[in-house]
Amino acid sequence: MKIFKYVFGALLFVSASTYAQNEIKPERKPGHTNQNKFKQLYDEFATPNMFRTGSGAPGPAYYQQQADYKMDIEIDDVNAKLFGNETITYTNNSPDELKYLWVQLDQNMRAKDSKTPLINSSGIRPAASASRAARTYLKERFDGGFNIEHVKDVNGKDLPHMINRTMMRIELPKAMKTGDKFSFNIKWWYNINDHVKDGGRSGYEYFEENDNRIYVMAQFYPRMAVYNDVEGWQNSQFWGRDEFALPFGDFDVNITVPADHILDGTGYLTNRDEVFTKEMMKRYNKAKKSFDKPVMIVTQEEAEVTEKTKSDKKKTWRLSAQMVRDFGFATSRKFIWDMMAVKIGDRDVMAVSMYSKEGNPLWEQWSTRTVASTLKSYSRMTFDYPYHKAISVHAPMGMEYPMICYNFGRPDKDGNYSDRTKYGMISVIIHEVGHNFFPMIVNSDERQWTWMDEGLNTFVQYVAEQDFGEWYPAALSPGHDKYPSRRGPAKNIVRYMGGNQDYIAPIMTKGLNTYQFGSNAYSKPATGLNILRETIMGRELFDYSFREYANRWMFKHPTPEDFFRTMEDASAVDLDWFWRGWFYTTDYTDIGIKEVKKYAVTNKPNENGKKLAERYNMDPNALVYFIGEGEEGYDEAMKDAASVEDLPTVKEYIMDNFTPEQQKNMKKSPKYFYQVTFDKPGGLVMPVIVEYEYSDGSKEKVTYPAQIWRFNDKEVSRAVASEKEIVSIIVDPDLETADVDTSNNSWPREIEESDFDKFKNKKVKD
Secondary structure (H helix, E strand, O other): HHHHHHHHHOOOOHHHHHHHOOOOOOOOOOOOOOOOOOOHHHHHHOOOOOOOOOOOEEOOOOOOOEEEEEEEEEEEOOOEEEEEEEEEEEOOOOOOEEEEEEOHHHHHHHHOHHHHHOOOOOOOOOOOHHHHHHHHHOOOOOOOOOOEEEEEEEOOOOOOOEOOOEEEEEEEEEEEEEOOOOEEEEEOOOOOOOOHOOOOOOEEEEEEHOOHHHHEEEOOOOOOOEEEEEOEEOOOOOOOOOOOOOOOEEEEEEEEEEEEOEEEEEOEEEOHHHHOOHHHHHHHHHHHOOOOEEEEEEEEHHHHOOOOOOOOOEEEEEEEEEEEEOOOOEEEEOOOEEEEEEEEEEEEEHHHHHHHEEEEHHHHHHHHHHHHHHHHHHHHHHHOOOOOOEEEEEEEOOOOOOEEEEOOOOOOOOOOOOOHHHHHHHHHHHHHOOOOOOOOOOOOOOOOOOOOOOHHHHHHHHHHHHHHHHHHHHHHHOOOOOOOOOOOOHHHHHHHHHHHHHHHHOOOOHHHHOOOHHHHHHHHHHHHHHHHHHHHOOOHHHHHHHHHHHHHHHOOOOOOOOHHHHHHHHHOOOHHHHHHHHHHHHOOOOOEEEEEEEEEEOOOHHHHHHHHHHHHHOOHHHOOEEEEEEEOHHHHHHOOOOOOOOOHHHHHHHHHHHOOOHOOOOOOOOOOEEEEEEEEEOOOOOOEEEEEEEOOOOOOEEOOOOHHOOOOOEEEEEOOOOOOOEEEHHHHHHHOOOOOHOOOOOOEEOOOOOOOHHHHHHHHOO
16 A cells, blocks of 8 residues: 555646646736636626526516507509508507607618718728719719608507607607507608619619519518617617617508519418419419429519519508518519428428529529528427418528518529529528528517627528538539538638737627628627537537527527526536637637657656655655656656556556456556647637547547636646557647637647748749
């Protein structure tokens, strides 16, 4: 037992030394703030309450308001105007008394006196094209704001109201108490914008060939703002970038358009028998039973005939939707229309596409199949899609609404298209259809937290893209064995993460105020979730927790804290360090190998060993010595190439303390020893993923959890013992952590050619 005491003492000394080396010893200063990156997020998070619990779930007092709409809409196709008349019934489910209501007037961003064009810096260039100069300095601004004709109660009495840019406050005749309902009527009209020329999420595209338009309509009606326990009224102005915060409700909408138009939108079509021909009904019934191939409801040939003439009659399409937060529709005489069924859980859902001949052959081949694939992927990752249909409409933009979305991707006039066009179309359809889940059902506040819908949706989009490539290999171009996703993989965010910090903002920033909006709101949060899923938590834990969040907050209004807390609550993984670094800062990942020191093992004392034994009053002949390369005795010990098991003192200990069965099952004995020191020039905490390659060509991958940095944010060391010699070490070999500088990731250090050397060597070869 004497040997055990000495060996244990020596190992204890080594462990204590290593701990002391890695322990943080900050300089104490008056008012010093703890900057430990593993500090819990109590300072950043709101205190749990009866509305939102500490687990991330809705609390027992959680409430949300309801806004129900009855609308009559008409489009004047000759003059490109929209006329509307709506009755809103608002239900106060909050515990608060409301003196007034706030209504969103998003189209006022396009009013002639809109301040939106004035919030961005501008300057005069040394030269400009004639077209740019004319558009910038001569073109009159399009007047697309709401023209409110009246705001009345149900008895026809005018309601006092005040319009502040894109928000309208309506004074109530008497305050609304909990449970009260109030109905009022708004009549309005506005000029519909050409969204191709003037931009926007809604409007028309004009086709000069036959003087036709495709209308993709949204934000076309005054919409109730959200009132909740977090902010009260969400009446933040709409400047054009941040999207929308909306309450759920029921919609009954009658839309009158030219009789030769094809129309679809949010909700059930309640008068299909009136607006469909007998042949269309026959095709529709066939589509409801077709699960592998879209069925044409309106063919290209039929659409091409229709678009050549114009009807002077009108037709009204009636749509009804329950528990939706918004409403959109598309209409045109140019539409080709196809549908197919997709099985979601125990229900059949219709995947639908509407497109003009300009979208073919690409749209006919892949749009509806992409819709169906997306619904299956997202339902697997969240909850079964609850609505009865999902529509993809061909338009030169990407935008989303409940059950309907508008997507780009157009071949040239001869029907030819590049891989970029094809993959771009498929990806945008996946993304916009996916928005049905985030935020149309999991109803986050887009005006405040853009990443909660765009980032989460882009993450699931990546999963769905990979599914699509697997399920539809015919869509992949030669040379692609899987879908070439643009966002999601960690390596794709490196350029942004390592960019100029003066032009990067934390994810937890209002979207309007961020630099590099796409990278900030879409790519970075999506990549972070992918790193959580693939590297930190693992798919099983992540997927369970992500589904729990989606199910807890479907048809409700979550906040970022609800997401962060639920992911931890459902997984038992402390992720505060990750949320803080990835979401609240602009830190980046840079982990490298600072030093690798080799050691030999021996029982022969050397000078350093003798001093150690003397210091701790030990028998120097009973110790195990680890001698570093370059130290006295190293070469001799390496020449012996002894393993730990071969050392006499260890052999004796094993014989005295291990049973024959235990000795038989002992691990292979190491004889090569290394101390690997990792440093972290980047500020972001991440697991240290290391690949060790051995002299026989075999490789081993080890992941040290992020908590390895908890006592030293600069560098940490690991002792590695092996029966085989290590010939190379690589940090993050599969580029899983978005490491911005891989030049320090290898041992022996790989020498990277400079751009000049690459150029010089190329000239020599040429």
